[in-house]
Amino acid sequence: MSAWKKYAYLWITLILFLGSLIGHWLFGWSAYVSEQQAHGEPIEFAGYFTEMMRDTLENWQSEFLQLMWQVCGLAFFLFVGSPQSKEEDDRLEEKLDEILRAVKPDEADKLIQQIDKRFPGRDVGPKF
The missing domain is CATH 4.10.810 (Virus Scaffolding Protein; Chain A)
Known part of the structure; x- marks a missing residue:
């Protein structure tokens, strides 16, 4: 069985993850540019990067890490053979x-x- 078929769920999840992350950053750029223009501030990548990293990590912390712990933790305990x-x-x-x-x-x-x-x-x- 090929790696594509054997790990199809992983590949689909990775594609969805990367697509959503790229979309988050692209829409974040649009919002950042609009906000900077509305306040008459210069558009700087450093400011955008800091803001997007904060937002991304905040989202991961509140949603992604909780879900990953639930899924990976459960899978791990099933794998090692919990009672x-x-x-x-x-x-x-x-x-x-x-x-x-x-x-x-x-x-x-x-x-x-x-x-x-x-x-x-x-x-x-x-x-x-």
Whole structure:
């Protein structure tokens, strides 16, 4: 699988992020120029840059960082296997094992062992 397909969500998010950041700075420039002209002040990039950095960081602090913590924090804890994430996995795997035993009682244990070999590191569910 190519990196474009494998990380499609990342690329789309990056494009949206950069598009919104560029749009924010372009519209900010327009507003800055209008404000400077209305007050008869010179248009200086240094003043614009300082104002836009302040606004950008303020927006990130109030919105972006909160959301990133919620999303990344949750993803991290699910990845490392917090007790909350493992409970549902254990329960689901045990249910699937029981369904397999009900459908194919003679072959179930062999199939479960084959699946466990294909997906190592998943030590959940009862062992008989």
